[in-house]
Amino acid sequence: MTAPAARVTTALDGDVWRISLDAADTGNPVDRVMAGQLAEALDRRPAEARVVLLLSTGRDFCVGADLRGLAAGEDLPASVRALSAAWHQVVRSVLHCPVPVVAGVRGSVAGAGIGLLGACDLVVCGRSTKLHPAYGSLGLSPDGGTSWALTRALGAPRALELLLTDGVLHAADAHTFGLVARLVDDETLVEEVTALARSIAAGPVRAMVRTRGLVRRAAIRTLDEQLEDEERLLVESAADPEGREGVAAALAGRRPDFRGAR
Structure with a gap:
């Protein structure tokens, strides 16, 4: 059987372990292949890496779940359960990573991608970024820690307003509410978040x-x-x-x- 194409790429940049979501042509959607490769990349962090830097290729960080893949199966609840379990393993790996985890995001962040950011220690956000939970329009409740991340950052009333109205949170508001730590220009995002990761790697x-x-x-x-x-x-x-x-x-x-x- 042919191995699935790489959806996640890694590189050791000094003592920074760079992990990139790398399915840019489809917006880096979450499927079980993506989840498995991301969990493996976190697990393979070299001993000398003192920080994990999470990035993505393409215009969008993550457009949420691969709906076509989920709908292709005969048993939608079983497919959803399997994907959610795989993604939750990734979120837990980030949450309990033995070194700090820094993320740089721009473009769209939807669905389970928001929960992933909530597990990171520091998130640097490009000004174009839009966070859209998107569960409501699908008739689904949140997963991936999305409800946890939004409630901790926004408080219950704002989190519910966003989730129940299928709203969109723009970068400036995400920064104001504390969901992301820094707001930068899209053009300088990679440069600035890489500098931040290197600075943290030099610390205790x-x-x-x-x-x-x-x-x-x-x-x-x-x-x-x-x-x-x-x-x-x-x-x-x-x-x-x-x-x-x-x-x-x-x-x-x-x-x-x-x-x-x-």
């Missing part, structure tokens, strides 16, 4: 991952619980070579070398 990435966990858990815990976790992770960071290097560099008045802190 293990401390960053601990920080990520604290921020994500903060909304569902009491202050006392958060204080306990902060203390535990701060001690863990202080015992890490990163922490020792950071303190030593501050005392010596020099720039820390976190890449060498192993």
Whole structure:
């Protein structure tokens, strides 16, 4: 049997693991092949890669699920279940990635693509970007963590308004509401998000991952619980070579070398 065409490409750029959705001619739609290749790309991250950079080729980042592929099967619920399960594996892999994950997006981001962005640590967005959940027009409820990402960023009333009216969220509003971290010109997106990824790769990435966990858990815990976790992770960071290097560099008045802190 002929192997499916590559829908995801990878490259190691110094200590940045670059993963690109690469089915530009069809808008990078989500199907089980795409999901499998993306999960594999995340799993194959080289040990020396300190940051994952998620990009796409073509005009659009991701147009959502491959509807033609889903409709081609005889059992639509079974096809939807299989695709959703495969995509959720990808989202969990991003969410629990042992290094920071940065994404650069432009064009259309629809359906499950929004959930993928919600799992990333930092999202840099081109000004042309439009986020369209699109589930309502299909008579479906959200998946891929889309409802989670939108509710955390927009709050329940705005998330419901967007989802129930089948609305579109423009880049500027996504930035204002906090769904994306930075807004840049489309023409400079790749350059700027790559520079950001390289900057993060030079930092204390293990401390960053601990920080990520604290921020994500903060909304569902009491202050006392958060204080306990902060203390535990701060001690863990202080015992890490990163922490020792950071303190030593501050005392010596020099720039820390976190890449060498192993």
